[in-house]
Amino acid sequence: MKLSSKGLYGVQAIFDLAFHAEGRSAQIKDICDRQAIPPRFLEQVFQDLRKAGIVTSKRGPRGGYQLAHAPDRIRVGDIIRALEGPVHLLPSGRNREHAEESSSYQVAQDVFKGLSSNIEGCLDAVTMADMCHRADALGLQRRPPPAYVYAI
Amino acid sequence: MKLSSKGLYGVQAIFDLAFHAEGRSAQIKDICDRQAIPPRFLEQVFQDLRKAGIVTSKRGPRGGYQLAHAPDRIRVGDIIRALEGPVHLLPSGRNREHAEESSSYQVAQDVFKGLSSNIEGCLDAVTMADMCHRADALGLQRRPPPAYVYAI
């Protein structure tokens, strides 16, 4: 049982936004430089995150992405669900229709449903604010984007 | 985030063994009939379970599989680990070596390591005995294998 790269990249990127941008917006290029993520791939990831309402975007020069909520309101679970769908331990089998009738299968179904929501609970227990605190504890330096200065 | 069919089939099969065979042995054919699992596929699953020491096997006529431990000593997590490897949320990336140097990545790594062991904890909290109790509560009937009777 593992996470896809999309999920990891997503969490890294949102954390990056929370930690380095601090409410302002950042661009894909900069996030990828800091987090070592392929830029064209992160583009896709951000599309999903935008559709899920986790970030807002602005096009054009000096555009970029911005958190839609405060870091303590964004949970790891929100990101994972946006990128990989709900945690659902039951595989959507092909000839599972026949099995669904058997009450024997229902026991497994009940158990896995309970486990799924427990696991979601684990993921929802960690927020971006938590990750920022941990980063501070590690001594990680914030690199806020330079304030824009008009050319002379 | 989802489970593979192998994991579900494995849990179903071990539960079936605990519930219907009750310490005795059962054959693939019978388990598959009760649980609606492709027989040749369950064969593979049982090989992994045997190598992990969760079941023992006996070949030849009137052979079959048998639990290696009491149902309250077999946890869902044991089965999942045997069939899908340890829960490890971090994808084993290709160019992740470069990223590992960045302490930014280390934050994500720490968080996911913690989450992984929490999730294992969820899976280890449910035993086969628990599933049997639940099945009893659902009114599921046990179908023990008929005691062998010598032909006249």
Add this chain to the structure above:
DNA sequence: GACATTTCCGATGGGTTTAGTCAGCTTACA
């Protein structure tokens, strides 16, 4: 208005994993 920059969208391709099948071998009971 022209241009540069950045996000947005859809398609594509290589590689890996999954789910299931198959043929043939080994073991062991009767």
Add this chain to the structure above:
DNA sequence: TGTAAGCTGACTAAACCCATCGGAAATGTC
């Protein structure tokens, strides 16, 4: 010795993952 089971390894079709690409749309700057 025949037959019923498990054991082993190879195989395949489909799905999925991880990007990468070309171009379109929006928007700030000159």
